[in-house]
Amino acid sequence: MKLDILALGAHPDDVELSCGGTLIKQIDEGFSVGIIDFTTGDLGTRGTSEIRLEEARLAGDYMGLRVRENLGFKDGFFKNDDAHKLELIKKIRKYQPDIVLTNAPSDRHPDHGRASQLTIDACFLSGLEKIQTSQKVWRPKNIFHYIQFNNLTPDFVVDISDVIDKKIEVIKKYKSQFYDPNSKETETVISSKDFLDSIKYRAKDLGRQTFCDYAEGFISHQLPKINFISDIK
Numbered sequence: 510m511k512l513d514i515l516a517l518g519a520h521p522d523d524v525e526l527s528c529g530g531t532l533i534k535q536i537d538e539g540f541s542v543g544i545i546d547f548t549t550g551d552l553g554t555r556g557t558s559e560i561r562l563e564e565a566r567l568a569g570d571y572m573g574l575r576v577r578e579n580l581g582f583k584d585g586f587f588k589n590d591d592a593h594k595l596e597l598i599k600k601i602r603k604y605q606p607d608i609v610l611t612n613a614p615s616d617r618h619p620d621h622g623r624a625s626q627l628t629i630d631a632c633f634l635s636g637l638e639k640i641q642t643s644q645k646v647w648r649p650k651n652i653f654h655y656i657q658f659n660n661l662t663p664d665f666v667v668d669i670s671d672v673i674d675k676k677i678e679v680i681k682k683y684k685s686q687f688y689d690p691n692s693k694e695t696e697t698v699i700s701s702k703d704f705l706d707s708i709k710y711r712a713k714d715l716g717r718q719t720f721c722d723y724a725e726g727f728i729s730h731q732l733p734k735i736n737f738i739s740d741i742k
């Protein structure tokens with residue numbers, strides 16, 4: 510099955526937190542979108558592999574994803590080595606995405622930067638015919654990094670004003686991870702009310718700088734091209 514957009518994340522919820530609004534908009538426009546998570550995030554303080562897989566499934570269904578997979582890589586310890594690259598090459602060739610979204614180039618969680626470099630390497634290698642997987646070779650046209658914990662400066666933003674409420678609803682599907690006043694689990698940096706609020710106020714601030722209500726920012730792996738300078742709003 511060919512996908513228009515494939516979003517990759519080191520942990521379930523990385524994608525939704527960082528670029529859920531952008532994906533919701535593309536899905537609403539009829540684009541085929543999938544998410545592949547590298548790990549189940551089982552080293553996280555809250556939740557278990559089973560709970561997090563179920564939350565990811567619920568979030569994906571709510572967004573209208575065509576595909577959601579988990580590669581079962583080892584949380585905290587997966588490597589950017591031959592075996593991991595090959596696993597990812599197989600998925601890139603399977604889904605033939607034109608656009609790949611990946612983690613921030615560097616971030617608070619070391620898995621994020623490593624996942625990002627693994628993605629970039631696999632996307633390039635996937636286009637080499639001498640790497641044989643009995644599939645057609647495929648190289649995505651564009652790779653964009655979404656921005657997650659650290660406030661990196663984006664190269665461009667996507668206006669998500671119309672879908673900000675749905676994005677927050679999607680994030681709340683990850684009940685084990687984020688703010689829940691009734692939870693008895695250990696409080697973490699991301700389970701505080703402040704963290705959930707910060708998702709919205711970052712989007713609000715990017716919107717303020719670009720004259721819309723809410724926006725999500727991206728860093729482009731390649732030089733982005735537009736047809737007309739007037740395409741920038």
Ligand SMILES: [Zn+2]
Pocket residue numbers: 519520523618621
């Ligand atoms: Zn993560």
